[in-house]
Amino acid sequence: MEEQIIDVLKKSQLSVTDSRRKILELFLQSDSAMAHHDIEIKAGEKFDRVTVYRTLQAFLDKGIIHTIPTPDNSVKYALCKDNCEQGHHHDDHIHFICKICGITTCLDEVHVPEIKLPRGYKTQQTEVVVSGICKECS
Amino acid sequence: MEEQIIDVLKKSQLSVTDSRRKILELFLQSDSAMAHHDIEIKAGEKFDRVTVYRTLQAFLDKGIIHTIPTPDNSVKYALCKDNCEQGHHHDDHIHFICKICGITTCLDEVHVPEIKLPRGYKTQQTEVVVSGICKECS
DNA sequence: CATATTTTGCAACACTGTTGCAAAATGTAG
DNA sequence: CTACATTTTGCAACAGTGTTGCAAAATATG
Numbered sequence: 001m002e003e004q005i006i007d008v009l010k011k012s013q014l015s016v017t018d019s020r021r022k023i024l025e026l027f028l029q030s031d032s033a034m035a036h037h038d039i040e041i042k043a044g045e046k047f048d049r050v051t052v053y054r055t056l057q058a059f060l061d062k063g064i065i066h067t068i069p070t071p072d073n074s075v076k077y078a079l080c081k082d083n084c085e086q087g088h089h090h091d092d093h094i095h096f097i098c099k100i101c102g103i104t105t106c107l108d109e110v111h112v113p114e115i116k117l118p119r120g121y122k123t124q125q126t127e128v129v130v131s132g133i134c135k136e137c138s
Numbered sequence: 139m140e141e142q143i144i145d146v147l148k149k150s151q152l153s154v155t156d157s158r159r160k161i162l163e164l165f166l167q168s169d170s171a172m173a174h175h176d177i178e179i180k181a182g183e184k185f186d187r188v189t190v191y192r193t194l195q196a197f198l199d200k201g202i203i204h205t206i207p208t209p210d211n212s213v214k215y216a217l218c219k220d221n222c223e224q225g226h227h228h229d230d231h232i233h234f235i236c237k238i239c240g241i242t243t244c245l246d247e248v249h250v251p252e253i254k255l256p257r258g259y260k261t262q263q264t265e266v267v268v269s270g271i272c273k274e275c276s
Numbered sequence: 277c278a279t280a281t282t283t284t285g286c287a288a289c290a291c292t293g294t295t296g297c298a299a300a301a302t303g304t305a306g
Numbered sequence: 307c308t309a310c311a312t313t314t315t316g317c318a319a320c321a322g323t324g325t326t327g328c329a330a331a332a333t334a335t336g
Binding site: 153155156157158185186187188189192193 | 281282283284285286
């Protein structure tokens, strides 16, 4: 795990610091998306709020994580799969939010459908967020 | 217009006040979704920030408007079509955000596709937000 | 028109996210 | 391993967003 963390950071040309190691570890350990606040709590009081913001921003810039828009408008973050490169996300999976346990997950095996738009519109990115009841809760 | 506004408010069992009239008027006049901030500005200084929040919340509760989740996590609001009732939204249209002009619109004629989820997941609601270039900007 | 109810504006507050800057940590090259 | 340049961190301060309690004002009702 430790090796993998350092590997990811180096590949992204990020210097290896405590906060980046810790936060990346959280992502690797978690199988669901996390809000900024979750990360702040889980990382512990050792890290400043501002550092968490900056670390997440760095990870976003480097394509290590991606954001998930949610209907209640709380930003969540999740790891990108390895087909993402710096600045170029190739996320074509949908996101699922369980209304019971509140957990947000990437359903990597479910791809976003192609949406046919009216004449004149050009699609660049499609976000699909499904809410409902997850495997565990049903 | 004035008649329509009062009609909508009465049907939703909301008392007719200046702020509700004004804000509902803004929605009826606008063909794109508005952020809280936009509404605050457009409504003018006559209305308190808090009143705008409470008015939007009332409209949401009554199913007059709905929210649109955006990738940059700014909440936007748009009118519901008349097939929405109190607390029961039947929104099955997709949303479009233009990356050039920034305008968010409901594409009422484009319906959300059915997403087939893995075993165990139950869908309750599907949100589709497409980003790209709109008719006007292309 | 008088009264009960609802809504508004204000003040205060908590939370979220950003910026500038000095101190600390990291990377690099000898 | 050390010294130095560069990057990152923590802190303080701030702007923006959203919420709550309460008295005053507006609205609905009979």
